[in-house]
């Protein structure tokens with residue numbers, strides 16, 4: 001049903017021209033704010049830039065073994081955009097309404113996939129005992145429901161104003177006091193700070209810490225975040241650093257297709273105004289295949305990818321077989337990542353060089 005409605009919407013939008021006369025408020029709003037020619041020009045410029053960027057990336061081989069966490073995932077323009085919206089997070093009818101509605105899909109997706117791995121949890125608080133890191137938590141829209149399911153959860157976001165909103169909002173719920181904590185930082189800063197950094201240092205008084213150090217999280221969640229990052233490679237690498245072996249990574253994001261440009265940017269931002277204009281840059285979107293390749297090169301095995309569809313009429317999300325616009329991904333960190341070199345893993349007991357080689361693998 002949603003598919004039919006959406007395809008009618010796509011048809012309608014693709015038939016519109018700046019001078020077309022179709023009745024209704026949508027069309028008049030459209031005529032005042034929207035220039036199809038300008039959007040198309042913008043689009044071809046973006047495609048050209050994207051092709052150039054991809055060519056550059058192909059020219060530089062990925063040096064996984066030489067990576068350090070000195071790169072930043074932070075794009076200052078993105079932070080400015082979210083800073084200006086920091087007091088809007090909990091307005092369920094406002095700019096983040098679609099994220100509020102997305103909880104209907106993403107919370108069960110995360111819960112059920114975690115329960116597949118960690119069975120036998122207590123009913124009512126099925127995620128009790130699990131440590132989750134919510135990267136790019138914003139105002140805590142997803143952090144809070146995961147905390148209510150019993151997880152000990154640390155939400156991080158480089159926008160301090162959003163963290164302030166998240167802390168204030170969660171403080172109203174005594175049930176969250178001992179499980180949810182927040183910190184204003186990026187993932188690479190959390191890694192750089194070491195074990196102390198990963199503690200829920202800014203949690204409410206007496207809060208149980210979300211983690212004792214790097215490699216200590218059972219799950220990392222990055223929902224609607226990767227499309228806002230400056231460096232996805234660094235992000236994937238840092239995710240694998242903070243996760244326990246066998247830990248889960250959950251990502252929701254937008255595919256890099258013509259349809260995601262049309263519906264995710266043109267329609268959602270410029271026509272229907274579901275999302276503030278300028279929220280998304282199509283160049284930063286990533287296909288599930290490219291994301292899977294990137295994660296696999298960082299020690300993950302992708303378990304599932306599911307298409308998600310937003311119905312702007314009902315304001316609800318549903319699962320769909322198509323990943324053409326939005327999708328959710330679940331990956332698991334392989335136990336042997338970073339891979340142990342054969343000659344490092346089990347030095348011969350009588351090998352005189354073993355002690356000098358300084359191998360730290362056990």
Ligand SMILES: C[S@@+](CC[C@H](N)C(=O)[O-])C[C@H]1O[C@@H](n2cnc3c(N)ncnc32)[C@H](O)[C@@H]1O
Pocket residue numbers: 073074075078079082099135136137138139140141142156157158159162185186187222223224225228229230
């Ligand atoms: C679309 S919002 C999603 C918020 C939240 N995950 C949710 O779904 O409710 C994107 C969030 O990513 C954050 N963000 C942007 N760049 C980031 C980075 N480099 N590292 C972590 N978070 C970042 C923004 O500040 C913003 O809060």
